[in-house]
Amino acid sequence: MRISEILRRKGTGVITIAPNATVRELLRVLSAHNVGAVIVSPDGADMAGIVSERDIVRRLHRDGAAILDSPVSSIMTAAVHTCSPDDHVETLNATMTEHRIRHLPVLRDGRMVGIVSIGDVVKSQISELETEREHLVRYLHG
Template identity: 60%
Template structure:
């Protein structure tokens, strides 16, 4: 199965933020949408970075609450790993695990078209395994 199938089920809406927005705005956005990461958009709708709850906690520990007025660009991860809608779920799962990341923006021709999380990938794989199990059970019972 491919990433485009995951996006078809979950949708392709992505919450984004500008690099010059404050960390406080970021915190409000994460809470409002009940999500764990936000893509930072740069020029031409291309991902310039990604920032997660973990980034906030680490910087809060180091800098204290004053950093809530700092720009998101100061805490975002600028090296953004991405995937393509045509990528296989298995290869994306491997990338998420190897890179120790939980969210992967989906990009086509440099433009953001969706985002998948490790939870999305696991859910899709579990659904596939259920279908396989049901087919095998039906086969053995017939």
């Protein structure tokens, strides 16, 4: 299965936050959208980085509550791993496992066209297994 199929099922919406927004604002966005990461973008289209719950937790542990009023750009990951809609889910799974990341922006010609989470990958794998199971059952009872 390709990443484009996951995006077709889940949609292509990407939640973004401005680099100068505070971490406190970031927490509101994560909670309001029930997501674990957002893209840091100055204009909602270009990607400056990604920031996740893990980034917040690590900085809170290191620097304390003072980070809540810091800009998101101070805690974001600027070197973002990405994928293409044409990539295979297996490749994405390997990238996520190898780099211990849970969210990958999907880019086409350098522009964001979606974001895929480890949950999306797991859902797609379960869907493929269920489809395969149904085919096998039909074949056996054929």
